[in-house]
Amino acid sequence: MKNLISVQNIKKSFKNLKAVDNLSLEIKEGEIYGLLGSNGAGKSTTLNILLGFLTPDSGTALINGVDSTGNADEARNQIGYIPENVSLYPYLTGVENLDYFCKLNDISHSPEKLEEFLDKCGLNKEFHNMRTETYSKGMRQKVGIAIALAKEASVYLLDEPASGLDPLASNELSALLRKLASNGAGILMASHDIFRIRETCNRIGIIKNGELLKEMDTSDVSTNELENIYIEYMQN
């Protein structure tokens, strides 16, 4: 299996604060990796390095073999990104927002195809052509997922993707990510939602103060066990 995401010994500090400390991880085709940690653990910094928005002090971050720092544009081209808060253009409809973000990437989908993406992400049909100023956070999140999906990327980076989603939509998101992985995508999902991580990912890494403390296969732990391990690491 090919490594789609490869992070080797990256370090990143902001003044005296170590945000990421010698972190290494690899994500292969078909794998969903959950980066579990509390607020300020270094999850978002790691994602921002992979997205090419931050340069690590040392170490390398590769997306499908492309250096995300030195060749950010090419690396980004292969990434579908879903932020914690998807901010859309409020005066545009869901379909128009999706269409616009696709066009930025030089992708032109038919209106039917755009609606199909929104359907796939669980956005109720009646909202497709309504302005997103009327959308709830969860609905905006679904459009954000559709934007990433429509890019048909090989790598997906998700920052608290289930934030604001109702349980049903979260479950649908998990199913969707699993489907993407089964088609060969590599997915990195940063979250502090133990249940969602356990439900969605194949592998889990616990991060604290920028250090990757433990990695495990999801199949090896139940949700309760994972919660206990997590609490133990957070308290020590």
Added chain:
Amino acid sequence: MIDIIINEWKSLIRNQLFIYSTVFFVLSLSLVSWMGILQQENQQQSQSDAQKHVRKQWENLEAMNPHRAAHYGSFAFKPLNILNAMDGGINDITGNVLQLEGHVQNEIIYSEASQALSISKFGKLKSSLILQYVIPLFLIFLSYGSISKEKETQRIKLLVMQGASIDKLVNAKSISVWIYGLFLLIVTVTIQSILGSTNSEIFKRLAYILLSYGLYYFIITSLSTFLSATLKDKTSALSSILAIWILWTIFLPKIWGNAVEKVHVLPDRKTFKEDMRAERNQGIDGHNPYDKRREELKNKYLAKYQVDSLSLLPINFDGIVMQADEEYGNLVWDKHFGSNYLIMQKQKSLYQLSGLLNPFASLQSASMGFCGTDMIHHLDFLKKAEDYRRVLIKALNDKHAYGGSKTGDWKWTVDSEFFKSVQGFTYETPRISNHLNHYLMDLLFLFCWALLIKVLIRVNAVKINVL
């Protein structure tokens, strides 16, 4: 790029506040342009009536000595270019009636500001006021948050991830707002063309106006968007661009204007008149028969006609003396007024140089120039009126000298047929192609500013942090 522009416009036109503001601007510009043109036409009509009345009076003068008619004189009314309705320039404070008579060059009088307190205090409401002050402010309000809003909502990460570079985003967003400025500009120019009388010269001037304002709006929107991208938040971007706008429109023009007057000092009116009078007194006194220079001229003419007494001359020597006096006076005037003219030209050039620091100064100068209401156009009118005065007085003096009367015959008269034969004063605003050199510096500075900001965006775009 085009997708970003379309998206920006979609968002704008679905915003009710934007629609109401646009309706307000279009109505204001239409109303101000229409009122300006109406006022212009009324003023033009009054001037035309006055000019006709003056001409009629001239043509119906009772039989009189030509020199007496020279003292009676005539009037030149400064016609207003139709684009005066768009930008009044200095027309409100300079006069618009010039009395033309023998021996003396009068000052132009009856400025509108001298007759209306509101004009002297606030100026007139012209579309230039809206185009130069209000619309740029609105463009600033539309663009100052364009990138910082994307940063604050973190949407910029999504945009960059989808392939939009910061450079492309800044350019596309500033162009979107710029297009709006152009739209309002085109509305004004179109209303001006429809309601006002137009010809190819007016169209040429309007094209230059469109170019100058277009460049200025481009500078404002690009700078505002650039600050929005580089500064930390919306508040910093807004306060910075407003500070720059205030500096450009309020402080720098005044500071630079005062400095210009200190560097190239115009003599005060009293000194100018005293110097003129002193030098004029050194010439022939046309009304003093014992003047020394008059004697020299007399001897010259006696020798020319080979006679030994003025009474034997076949011409009227008084007319010759009057014309010689006039020509000497003209030389004195040319010297002193010419010197003032040069100083004013230098002042204008130095003021135009402020465009290096302040594109608003270049815009103002270009706007007045292309509307035909600046100092250059005013001086052109004064020069043409003075040229006509010289032709008129020479015609009268020549008639006095060679019309058939003898020296000392002050009771000799000419009738209205002669007065009718003297052409009246007509003036046409000069063609802009002949005066374009005066405004090239303004256009050049506006262009350089636009280019500079483009380069700033290009160079700094890679350094802009999206987080």
